[in-house]
Amino acid sequence: DKGGWSSFMAKEINDQPDAVENTVRGRVSPSGVEIPELTALGDERLRGIDRIIIIACGTASYAGQVGAYAIEQWARIPVEVQLSHEFRYREPVLSDRTMVISVSQSGETMDTLMAVKYAAERGVTTVSVCNTQSATIPRESDAAVYTHAGPEVAVASTKAFVAQITALYLIGLHLGRVKGALSAEAAAQAIAQFDELPAKVREAVDTHEQIAQLAHWMADTRSVLFLGRHVGYPIALEGALKLKEIAYIHAEGFAAGELKHGPIALIDHGQPVFVLVPSPRTSPLMHSKVVSNIQEIRARGARVIAVVEKGDTAVLPYADDVIRLPLADAFFEPLLQVVPLQWFALELSTAKGLDVDQPRNLAKSVTVE
Numbered sequence: 001d002k003g004g005w006s007s008f009m010a011k012e013i014n015d016q017p018d019a020v021e022n023t024v025r026g027r028v029s030p031s032g033v034e035i036p037e038l039t040a041l042g043d044e045r046l047r048g049i050d051r052i053i054i055i056a057c058g059t060a061s062y063a064g065q066v067g068a069y070a071i072e073q074w075a076r077i078p079v080e081v082q083l084s085h086e087f088r089y090r091e092p093v094l095s096d097r098t099m100v101i102s103v104s105q106s107g108e109t110m111d112t113l114m115a116v117k118y119a120a121e122r123g124v125t126t127v128s129v130c131n132t133q134s135a136t137i138p139r140e141s142d143a144a145v146y147t148h149a150g151p152e153v154a155v156a157s158t159k160a161f162v163a164q165i166t167a168l169y170l171i172g173l174h175l176g177r178v179k180g181a182l183s184a185e186a187a188a189q190a191i192a193q194f195d196e197l198p199a200k201v202r203e204a205v206d207t208h209e210q211i212a213q214l215a216h217w218m219a220d221t222r223s224v225l226f227l228g229r230h231v232g233y234p235i236a237l238e239g240a241l242k243l244k245e246i247a248y249i250h251a252e253g254f255a256a257g258e259l260k261h262g263p264i265a266l267i268d269h270g271q272p273v274f275v276l277v278p279s280p281r282t283s284p285l286m287h288s289k290v291v292s293n294i295q296e297i298r299a300r301g302a303r304v305i306a307v308v309e310k311g312d313t314a315v316l317p318y319a320d321d322v323i324r325l326p327l328a329d330a331f332f333e334p335l336l337q338v339v340p341l342q343w344f345a346l347e348l349s350t351a352k353g354l355d356v357d358q359p360r361n362l363a364k365s366v367t368v369e
């Protein structure tokens, strides 16, 4: 049931405030964060973990990339992200102190399942972040941390993505507390952010009208670039993937700092570039670097669409369009920034008369390797 929306994807974008709220529910209390499925593994085992590898494909891998920054920060454990289908072939160095966290909406993606089995056979602790109850991957894992986004029907993932990031953050906070790497105060600050998150995601969803206008003017666009830094970088990759998946438009995401090492050569007159601007309050250094990037591309003729936190006026002289989002701590920005990018892909797909929910050549879950 599309609930009155024109597509499942539109409904699922709109569902995102509930998706994050439901994923947090029961795992966060004023006294802290606890994921019972991780507790069941035993604190000794968790304290022994000295390396985490996140494995996933597609949108789930970008959720993994966002989550990796936070888990490393909060738990002080080195975290890397690998595509499931690349994992085995490099013969990764694994031990009984390694944790592999798989991320999969369906829990059936064959590439990810094979990677989890490979890890499990080598004595690794396997944790599944999955949206589908009793799917194969969580059943094959030592612990299943379910996202509670509800069934996702559209091929292009939206609400599962924000729920995956949320679940990975909860895992990072849980591990940080168990390992003693994270103070109760720092955990409490993150917990307060979770409380405010559904309302803020709702505000991000409410950018729809503005984005629809923008997409209307840009219906003939043949290529779009996305720039982000830190946790904004995987969001840039996700924004580009969404456009490829459902609007069949060439799009690329870049780490903003990489611009001068190559991609800036792509910029010429009228090239649309979405820039995810970190908060000047929480990340002043990154903010000033990204504003410089905007000046550099604007000087070369780019059409700049800046995604900023409300009240950030630094970009106004250089941006053609400004999308304003609620204030949030740095790790919580991506959960807001991705929403207008989802709407943009949906609106361009619609403007081109395409089937938003069933893009050509793609399947919701790929059960072959």
Ligand code: BG6
Residues within 6 Å of the ligand: 057, 058, 059, 060, 103, 104, 105, 106, 107, 108, 109, 112, 155, 156, 157, 362, 363, 364, 365, 366
């Ligand atoms: C792709 C889907 O084939 O699989 C993507 O088209 C999805 O939307 C990816 O992100 C991974 O799927 P899952 O179920 O493992 O999260």
